[in-house]
Amino acid sequence: MGERLAMTAKISLGLAMSGIIYAMFLVVPQYVGLGEAGRIIIVHVPTAWVTSAAFAVSAVFSILYLRSRSGLHDASAVAAAEVGTLFCLFATVTGAIFAQVVWGTFWNWDPRETSILVLLLIYAAYFALRSSVDDVPRKRRLAAVYNIFACVTMPFLMFVAPRIADSTLHPNCAFLQGSKCEGISLDLNGAKIGQLGDVVVELKAVQKQGDMTSATVEVRMPGLTDTADLIPTFDNAGQPADRPEFPGQSFRMILIEADVPAGTARVNIQAPGTGLLSNQRTLWVFMASNLTFGFLALWLYRIRATILHVTSLVQTTEAL
Amino acid sequence: MQVVLDAGVAIYIAMSVALVVWLGVFVYLLRIDAEAKELKRLVLAARLQSPTLSSEVQVEYRTPSAN
Amino acid sequence: MSKSLLWRATKAVFVRELRSEFRSRQALNAVALFAVCSIVAVSLGLGPLNRSAELPLVHAALLWIVLLFAAFTALARVFVVEEEQRTAAALRLAAPPHAVYLGKLLFNLLLLCALTVLVAVLAIVLLRMQVRSPGPFVVLLVTGALGLVAGTTLIAAMIARAASRGALFAVLSFPILIPMLVTAVRGTALALSGTGWDRCMAPIQTLIAYAVAMFVTSLFLFAYVWED
């Protein structure tokens, strides 16, 4: 009975994923400004979610291991970390492709890009640690300790990363803890220089032209490949008007606030892709995709944990 | 070649490629899953068959007070 | 274990490290040479830098990179030597684990502070680094050193019995230190460019919070690392 149920679940998963792939290409409508590349979010975002969940599960099993010293808990922690790393790589690659096509850059040191890179480094270190300790109980113990220790630094990353960049190209800022995403304030009489993503911006002037307010901002692209003066404006109603494009990129600068007498201006990045999920069809496919990728990760994790546990049983005389 | 790169056709081709890749991965996973189950069954059976090691330790109490 | 006993044992571990270091001077010599070499290499390689708005950031990044790699060479020693000279078992049996951790943490902190002073002075002299807000600069260096030591001492204990320790120490420490490093570099750049206390407080607070979090977590986890 259980066997048959498990088989049915697996077949359903196979069909569901095929459905997601079909829907991703042929059901989800094109989003204006993103082209066909916008479809990638149907796999990109769910894999990123699964990554975070897998790492949380791995840390929990590491704590359990330190309490129980059971090989099963260790195998589960490793399996979860491996599945997490696999999905993390997938999310990074799909994200970088999307960013190149839509934003004009593979890598932007966007807060989420930074944190996922650190996550990859942490788990690379986790596996390096495991391979350089021979004694099995010690290997398991040290790996569990490192997993927990690394987990404690994650909140700091979330806290620090938005300060690395005061803005993000990713939509849905609210999911990013501690992030303001309100752009960066520049002051002619104080901090003139700031950073949006990895672009250095320097405020040159703030001026009133008729019923528009404009700011002159010099932008220096990473590696000083390009520098340019951008002049975003906003109108009397307080809405951004002219949105000049960054040199060589496909995202734009907007002016959110400006105070001519004080000499201050607040500017931000605006990237295409915001508001993608407001389409009903896209939203439903996206939800189904989250669910399907979640179950796929669960299945992978179960297989891997079983194999790891059985292998460790052969290598040690540990009790069942 | 022109037909393949045509916008209307390309998306069907991309979808087919993705589907084929997924089906390949899926079949592979099904096989690995079955093999892992079988492996686990074999290992557990082997463990149950081989009795736990008999103690090869001899303990000798020499003075009465020691026991 | 009462508090005074723990403190006494901690002090004993710390003083023992100091005494051994004074007799051999292995750590100090190696680290001081490392710091001098890297600062000289950087100064010669870069030549005179143009004065620009980004100069403080360049200086701050160089300063912390030198400190980071010097720390990688120096801070694992406290545990590696115990394993190499096989004194760890004697210590494990006699000393409470927390005292071992605290004593070695204090020693590492002292070593890193000495190193920081050396690197900062060399950078000022050889790199012509200008410190426009000395107060925040010193506090940022101290809190940064605290974070660096709190984040690496547990890892030093972990790698002491692993293969290829030196490389592993850097590989394991780096991801843990990223939040702290980024904050320290940005904060130090602010202090170098003459920003006052008010805007330097945010990075200082972040560094202190980081150091405290790493310290408390290490205290909880150290017994698991040290147990055999």
Place this chain on the structure above:
Amino acid sequence: MDAIELTQISIDYGARSVMANLTVRLNRGNVMVVTGQNGSGKSSLLRVVCGLQRPSAGQVRFIAGDQAVAPAEARQQIGWMAPDLMLYRELTGLENLRFFADVRGLGIPDAELNALLERVGLYGRGADVVATYSSGMTHRLRYAYALLHRPTVLLLDEPSVMLDQRGHELLEAVVAQQRMIGLTIIATNDPREQRFADVLIRLEGSA
């Protein structure tokens, strides 16, 4: 400490089992001798008893009166020495003893430490750094390390392996005194030392 109970102790290294299901009890005043060829797990057993190694299965219980003693507390009652126990080479013998007394939270006056050095046969050498000691002297210093805190549980691994005839007399004196204050476990293959045994354990060592 009135007794030690080992229950169902097993020690494995990977898939290799060195010891399976050892159950034994040792009472105050008695000496247990563990013998067996190299690799049979003598040293491992002693390390398990003093808590330097986790057994793969089973447990070690320390009993005072009829109460079990917590492992952390028991650790303060254990003295252990082994040929692979090393003390700090760059410190003097006396500094080593003072350090280990301090980390145990004991305030032992210098006169007492010197008396201990004299007892183990290192009289007058306390001010020399350990790096200058011969292997026999280093071994004598290990006795001092193990006896420093007057342990009620004394674990001696190969106690006379590097010592001369006078070293054997030292061992006899130490064991005789330990019978009065607690219990002793010796791991050795020396027939002279097997005579101390109230309980003798022979480890065959499995392939």
